[in-house]
Amino acid sequence: MINIAIVDDNTAFLQEMKQNIEACKEFTADMVCDTYCSGADFLQADCGAYQLAILDMQMAGMGGYEIAQKLREKNENAVIAFVSGVVLPEPEHFRVQPYRYLLKSADIDERMRDIGELLLETKRRSRREVAEVVSDGEAWRVPVGSILYIEKTKRGSRLTVEAGAAGGRKTLQSNERLEDWYAQLCAQGFEYAHTSYIVNLxxxxxxxxxxxxxxxxxxxxxxxxxxxxxxxxxxxxxxKKYKRGAKE
Incomplete structure (x- = not known):
């Protein structure tokens, strides 16, 4: 599931952008698009679960840049797009690594092209963030970030995951060897704490x-x-995480 959020205090624009996204050819059945009228509402929801956030730069109370800073604390890989009628990019905005700036005044062709590219990038990042766990007679797809650690077993390995990542299960059996999991996940912050298990840093x-x-x-x-x-x-x-956070 890919979760998309649009945050804007203009309700007419919210509905228009939602319709544009759902009409885009890159929008697929595994995508859900939610709308929020304020940054506070978005942050009170489980904002870290959104893979794509489209944020209005100018809103009463909390603007898009401040929202993006708080989102980055919970989701380092989310695709962020800023949207505005008049505000131009500032150097500090790049600290939260926005993928695209959208102008409300853009014509429909330009907007749909930008939306298509945002959805494609979100799909690309989501594929990279999901681990496929295969065992005898069953298969699971779980977010890489939800894997706490992986242990070596006689017949493969066992993954301990966050609550809710795999239904009500806390562990998943896998046919893959621990060495193979490490090869897949070492670049995403997994390391051997013991020769029999790797942990998510x-x-x-x-x-x-x-x-x-x-x-x-x-x-x-x-x-x-x-x-x-x-x-x-x-x-x-x-x-690295501290340096990135300090910039935000």
């Missing part, structure tokens, strides 16, 4: 020399063999 809430705590409360040991590389990877990952 984003899901680590506390770390000590020989132990870490995950966001679900699970405590995992850091083996002597993996300790040096794990701590280096952890420091590097959060240094």
């Amino acid at each position: 984003r899901a680590v809430t506390k770390i000590m020399q020989n132990e870490l705590t995950m966001s679900n409360g699970d405590r995992l040991g850091i083996s002597r063999t993996c300790s040096k590389k794990f701590h280096q990877s952890f420091s590097l990952y959060f240094h």
Whole structure:
């Protein structure tokens, strides 16, 4: 499922943009488009679950840039588009990495072209963020960010995931070897804490020399063999995250 949000205090424009998006040839059955009349309403919803956010730059109370800053705290990979009638891009706006600027005055052909490109980019990022977990007789597609850690088992591996990521299940069995999962996910912030499991660095809430705590409360040991590389990877990952957050 790909979730799209439009945030604008002009209700007429909200409905017009929603209709344009749903009429675009790149809009598919697995997409849902929601509208919000204020930044506060959007942020009170589960804003981090939206893969595409189209934000009006000028609204009463909270403008698009401020909303985008808060969205980035919850979703680093969301596609953000700013829309405005008059506001031009400012250097600080690029700190939240907007993908496109849309003008309300643009003709319909230009708008539909921009919407199509936004949807294509959102699909591309969503494919990259979903892991396919296959086991005997069943298959799951779960967000990569919802995977807390992956353990080696006799017949493949076991994934521990966030609540709600796979229905009511907390773990998923997989036919893939741990080594194969690491090859897929190392570039997305997964690292060996032990030769028998890899962890999602984003899901680590506390770390000590020989132990870490995950966001679900699970405590995992850091083996002597993996300790040096794990701590280096952890420091590097959060240094990058801190620098990105400081710019926002």
